Amino acid sequence: MVNPPVAAARPYHHGNLRQALLQAALEMAQELGPERVSVREAARRLGVSPAAPFRHFPNRRALMTALAEEAAVRLRVEVRRRPGSQGGDPLRRLRAIGRGYLEWAGRHAAHFRIVSARDEIDIAGSAALRQEIRGLRELTEQALADAQATGQVVASASVPALALLARATVYGLARMRLDGHFAQWDIEPDAVEPAMAAALDLLVDLMAGGAPAGRA
Amino acid sequence: MVNPPVAAARPYHHGNLRQALLQAALEMAQELGPERVSVREAARRLGVSPAAPFRHFPNRRALMTALAEEAAVRLRVEVRRRPGSQGGDPLRRLRAIGRGYLEWAGRHAAHFRIVSARDEIDIAGSAALRQEIRGLRELTEQALADAQATGQVVASASVPALALLARATVYGLARMRLDGHFAQWDIEPDAVEPAMAAALDLLVDLMAGGAPAGRA
């Protein structure tokens, strides 16, 4: 007579449709790319009517933006978790942040594509998303400020200017891979990750004053 | 009895439908963004049947790729035309190439979005497109090689490594603007162009060995 003790017995029909939709959308993004995620198809996969998703998201864009917010949180967590990113030698911290970003973007290509798919999501309308972008920026600026204080980075440029350059480089590398540009750079698939890491190291070396700085 | 002397009298119905489709698609991309370009709507605007475009392009993606090829040619022409990009002081050449790229991307946002919309186009399948990307790369590498030869750029890194870093930076800056990231950098709209130029100058300065190099 009692209900079965296990909560969340029935999968979707009711239950957490919102979360199930996010997961189905992520799976479709992984299979077909974010631009091919279809609300109708997600509903179909979950066995609900085509109209059901619109009880949880006002439109397709809102669904994709929610997915991007999840992805951004994971990216930040991944970067923060990376050894060396939280303290210690500022140059090492700088490299750790950049590599953490690049590796995450490579390992979770679907998530990264969603986060940076401005056509599919609503960055301006998502406080959470703006917050994540800003968080990474602050982490970078702190490392640069510390590095300038210890004389490890040239003082001829301001911290915001250096941070913007670093951000553009990392974002540019990640997007080049995403957008399939590396084939035009005579870089074999296996050599892409090392080439990106080398470009990042080169930037840090240049910021440190030219010659290769000691790497931890 | 003779045909009217002016060629291309009738606008589209027959005539150059292919070219007309490209133009209509570009206009739609400017109005709504590349992802909202619709083959059907383009046909409608030109007064032809929904099936007509498929005589000229095998599918929507091929239309968008053809548009991207046009855009890439214009980008290269613009960069080559830029004063200082063709010879003379190598560092000045480097800056001219980068600025030419960034300014074109800003001034022709729709075209740039199409060129870099990997979801919409087929880079791998377009020799023309790959060719344009490569052309800009070679221009950059030549400038860097010359700069190393005259001792204006540090010798501690290889030309391809330096070129990749430069490319990632410029592409990253252009995409950050496109993807609406600058709002998270506390940069007012009016200050975006100068900030991008400053980031580029900073990179060149760092490549030149740290201190601000003399700028022509």
Place this chain on the structure above:
DNA sequence: ACCTGAACACCGTTCAAGT
């Protein structure tokens, strides 16, 4: 050689109605 008309299998979104 180029285009039309009609069709097919999809979309996102709305809305009255059901539980």
Place this chain on the structure above:
DNA sequence: ACCTGAACACCGTTCAAGT
């Protein structure tokens, strides 16, 4: 509170048939 069923106005693409 959450979901269904049916509808609306769209898509890209195919294909026989027309000129």
